[in-house]
Amino acid sequence: xxxxxQFPSHSVIExxxxxTLRCDPISGHDxxxxxxxxxxxxxxxxxxxxxxxKQDESGMPNNRFLAERTGGTYSTLKVQPAELEDxxxxxxxxxPSSGSLSEQFFGPGxxxxxx
Amino acid sequence: AQSVSQHNHHVILSEAASLELGCNYSYGGTVNLFWYVQYPxxxxxxxxxxxxxxxxxxxxxxxxxxxxxxxxxxxxxxPSVQWSDTAEYFCAVxxxxxxALTFGSGTRLQVQP
Numbered sequence: 001x002x003x004x005x006q007f008p009s010h011s012v013i014e015x016x017x018x019x020t021l022r023c024d025p026i027s028g029h030d031x032x033x034x035x036x037x038x039x040x041x042x043x044x045x046x047x048x049x050x051x052x053x054k055q056d057e058s059g060m061p062n063n064r065f066l067a068e069r070t071g072g073t074y075s076t077l078k079v080q081p082a083e084l085e086d087x088x089x090x091x092x093x094x095x096p097s098s099g100s101l102s103e104q105f106f107g108p109g110x111x112x113x114x115x
Numbered sequence: 116a117q118s119v120s121q122h123n124h125h126v127i128l129s130e131a132a133s134l135e136l137g138c139n140y141s142y143g144g145t146v147n148l149f150w151y152v153q154y155p156x157x158x159x160x161x162x163x164x165x166x167x168x169x170x171x172x173x174x175x176x177x178x179x180x181x182x183x184x185x186x187x188x189x190x191x192x193x194p195s196v197q198w199s200d201t202a203e204y205f206c207a208v209x210x211x212x213x214x215a216l217t218f219g220s221g222t223r224l225q226v227q228p
Contacts, residue, residue: 023150056215101147106159
């Protein structure tokens with residue numbers, strides 16, 4: 001079974017540009033999560049999808065971040081325009097059931113550098 | 116706001132030494148507790164979890180953790196570490212009614228052969 005995949009693995013952009021990160025969860029997993037780790041700090045929750053619906057977006061830092069999960073499969077996280085403080089590693093995770101708490105399986109992360 | 120504290124940011128041990136990594140959380144309600152590990156170049160993966168029942172939880176690779184509700188703690192232990200345990204370890208909680216993981220800042224463990 002394929003794990004959670006994320007694309008790209010690294011992205012270097014300039015301040016003011018737009019970047020779109022993609023996450024493909026494990027097939028059949030209804031729950032999809034985005035997290036971010038800024039250098040030297042803890043991993044922080046951004047948002048949670050159940051299928052195509054945003055269940056919890058309390059961690060989204062501001063309206064420059066837009067997450068979508070059309071069709072309830074893969075998800076994208078767009079940052080527009082990017083700022084220096086957006087640099088960090090963006091993790092995606094998925095879990096199998098919408099009715100019970102279960103382990104979250106993490107992807108390898110996308111390292112975003114904003115210059 | 117809820118928070119998770121990991122007391123040690125960087126731990127260096129020799130092989131065969133015993134390990135205990137501290138984790139405390141701030142939330143007073145019902146929590147679900149996790150330890151995740153990230154080996155060099157690999158994904159975050161689950162070491163062990165506590166939802167309910169026996170507060171002493173055993174995980175993969177000989178790790179265990181004990182939930183002490185009165186101390187809001189969930190410390191990770193291993194009696195004898197190996198060089199292959201070199202990794203970053205993260206304590207995390209999920210509070211009742213939510214699904215988002217709240218992570219500690221992580222502990223880098225370096226095991227010297």
